[in-house]
Amino acid sequence: MAIRVNLITGRTIQQGVAMEAGKEKPAYATACGIIELDPTDFKKLGAFRNTNVRVTSEHGSVVVKAVEATQGPHPGVAYIPMGPWANMVVNPNTYSTGMPTFKGTPVEVEVAKDEPVYSSLELVRKACRGELA
Amino acid sequence: MTKTVTDVICPFCGTLCDDLEVVVSDDGKQLLEVYNACAIGAEKFLHSQAKDRITRPRMRQEDGTWKEITYDEAVEYTANMLADAKKPLMYGWSSTNCEAQAVGAEIGEAVGAVMDNTATVCHGTSLIAVQDIGIPSCTLGEVKNRADRVLFWGCNPAHAHPRHMSRYSIFPRGFFTGKGHTGRKVIVVDPRPTDTASLADIHLQIEQGHDYELFDALRVAFKGEKLPDVVAGIPKEKIYEVAETLKSGRFAIIFFGMGVTQSIGKNHNIDAAIAVTRDLNEYTKAAIMPMRGHYNVTGSGQVWGWQFGFPFAVDLSRGFARYNPGETTSNDLLRRDEVDAVFVLGSDPGAHFPFNSVKKIYDLPSVVIDPHETPTSEVCKVHVPVAFVGVEIGGCAYRMDNVPIETRKVVDAPEGMMTDEEFLTRVLARVKELKGV
Numbered sequence: 001m002a003i004r005v006n007l008i009t010g011r012t013i014q015q016g017v018a019m020e021a022g023k024e025k026p027a028y029a030t031a032c033g034i035i036e037l038d039p040t041d042f043k044k045l046g047a048f049r050n051t052n053v054r055v056t057s058e059h060g061s062v063v064v065k066a067v068e069a070t071q072g073p074h075p076g077v078a079y080i081p082m083g084p085w086a087n088m089v090v091n092p093n094t095y096s097t098g099m100p101t102f103k104g105t106p107v108e109v110e111v112a113k114d115e116p117v118y119s120s121l122e123l124v125r126k127a128c129r130g131e132l133a
Numbered sequence: 134m135t136k137t138v139t140d141v142i143c144p145f146c147g148t149l150c151d152d153l154e155v156v157v158s159d160d161g162k163q164l165l166e167v168y169n170a171c172a173i174g175a176e177k178f179l180h181s182q183a184k185d186r187i188t189r190p191r192m193r194q195e196d197g198t199w200k201e202i203t204y205d206e207a208v209e210y211t212a213n214m215l216a217d218a219k220k221p222l223m224y225g226w227s228s229t230n231c232e233a234q235a236v237g238a239e240i241g242e243a244v245g246a247v248m249d250n251t252a253t254v255c256h257g258t259s260l261i262a263v264q265d266i267g268i269p270s271c272t273l274g275e276v277k278n279r280a281d282r283v284l285f286w287g288c289n290p291a292h293a294h295p296r297h298m299s300r301y302s303i304f305p306r307g308f309f310t311g312k313g314h315t316g317r318k319v320i321v322v323d324p325r326p327t328d329t330a331s332l333a334d335i336h337l338q339i340e341q342g343h344d345y346e347l348f349d350a351l352r353v354a355f356k357g358e359k360l361p362d363v364v365a366g367i368p369k370e371k372i373y374e375v376a377e378t379l380k381s382g383r384f385a386i387i388f389f390g391m392g393v394t395q396s397i398g399k400n401h402n403i404d405a406a407i408a409v410t411r412d413l414n415e416y417t418k419a420a421i422m423p424m425r426g427h428y429n430v431t432g433s434g435q436v437w438g439w440q441f442g443f444p445f446a447v448d449l450s451r452g453f454a455r456y457n458p459g460e461t462t463s464n465d466l467l468r469r470d471e472v473d474a475v476f477v478l479g480s481d482p483g484a485h486f487p488f489n490s491v492k493k494i495y496d497l498p499s500v501v502i503d504p505h506e507t508p509t510s511e512v513c514k515v516h517v518p519v520a521f522v523g524v525e526i527g528g529c530a531y532r533m534d535n536v537p538i539e540t541r542k543v544v545d546a547p548e549g550m551m552t553d554e555e556f557l558t559r560v561l562a563r564v565k566e567l568k569g570v
């Protein structure tokens with residue numbers, strides 16, 4: 001079962017700390033390779049907390065771990081902390097302002113239990129070489 | 134024995150806290166402890182001590198592995214790449230000092246580069262709005278001492294600027310704000326009930342992407358005119374309440390962040406936010422301030438402002454400065470294949486640009502100057518590690534309210550490492566030789 005939600009991105013303190021500790025470290029993927037979903041959206045998705053999910057938009061696709069919203073409730077809105085995972089799916093159009101549309105991308109979320117969440121360097125490397133599924 | 138260095142400046146976010154204390158070893162080579170910083174600031178200082186830190190430049194080999202090269206070789210590669218390119222992009226400039234930014238701008242002029250900083254994905258749209266209609270702003274000192282109405286719109290300082298609220302905006306007791314937070318009314322506008330919202334007197338959980346409407350509704354409410362029952366998901370009673378709260382204060386400050394600048398509407402959202410501030414000045418004193426992210430993105434705008442007249446997206450490829458956001462901005466240039474080399478310093482577009490821009494960097498000749506290993510170093514051909522500005526070398530930085538603060542050196546960089554400024558100065562000299570200027 002796939003659900004449709006409105007995706008926003010942004011900073012979290014965990015993202016900031018993990019980023020300064022080193023983006024090559026696993027802690028960075030733990031902090032940013034996630035999607036925060038509202039409990040009601042979890043129900044609709046029919047998934048447990050901490051399940052890997054595939055997030056797909058018109059612009060791309062990425063596998064991240066679904067966790068419960070830490071700053072909720074926000075039904076219908078999903079949150080991926082800023083970073084390479086979010087940037088696989090955000091709307092890159094700037095509409096002549098220079099600014100990609102990082103907030104407000106419609107995405108589809110589906111369970112992808114057996115697919116891995118890559119580390120930041122792996123994700124970018126694989127995507128650049130066209131090695132992602 | 135250890136030494137304690139006081140009044141240290143934190144080189145992470147635009148709050149640019151200037152009250153840190155850092156304990157260093159007697160020989161000044163090791164940083165042992167950091168006091169007063171938030172978790173992110175402390176991590177930045179401590180990470181400079183990482184044992185696995187990369188201390189020499191590296192070049193990507195055919196098989197994808199790295200080979201260590203000397204700084205001389207890195208200078209040579211960088212200078213040649215920039216001199217050979219028709220229109221190189223020189224991006225970043227936010228996590229470094231103003232001295233390095235100035236040398237970078239000189240290189241940009243010599244090679245005809247497009248200079249862009251992280252405002253392009255942060256407050257670039259705010260800068261466009263300021264050029265459209267101006268901005269009534271103030272310093273954080275005024276906020277601390279005077280503000281009794283504080284509105285956070287589309288920003289979450291509890292996570293992005295952790296000490297902002299305790300040093301300036303919510304909790305401190307100032308000259309006219311002796312009661313601290315009990316004397317202030319705090320309003321948060323955000324589509325999520327964020328940790329900042331949990332500290333607010335009023336939280337408006339706005340429907341994402343409808344900021345423009347809500348700004349306009351506030352302007353209507355100030356005048357006591359009629360509103361529809363619900364605007365942007367907020368019942369009109371709430372909007373009138375917020376309007377009254379703001380009008381009844383002695384000094385209102387609006388802080389805004391990425392929720393407004395990156396959502397649809399972009400610069401027009403900021404136009405509306407500034408118009409709200411202007412209208413509010415009919416009733417009381419009001420000011421507005423962007424929550425700048427990187428500790429010295431503001432300085433980069435200042436330096437280019439006085440050198441070229443524009444704060445970001447400066448195209449020097451025709452021999453004079455042009456500025457046209459949407460055309461001369463990094464993501465538009467990369468997506469349209471309009472640059473033929475990429476130089477990055479003091480930023481991580483590999484992590485923070487939409488992926489299709491990152492792929493373009495991967496396909497081009499590219500150099501990144503960064504103390505860390507990052508997704509950008511992962512896609513660049515040459516990675517030049519440098520000393521941490523604000524930790525291993527001082528220099529000037531501008532706080533989010535445009536106040537310049539001199540950062541301090543607290544420890545030595547690992548043996549033989551260059552600073553941003555030293556590296557850029559060498560590249561500039563070599564570029565001048567190559568170009569015969």
Ligand code: SF4
Nearest residue numbers: 143146150171174296
């Ligand atoms: S609030 Fe910002 S400047 Fe202050 S210590 Fe934290 S990261 Fe550093």
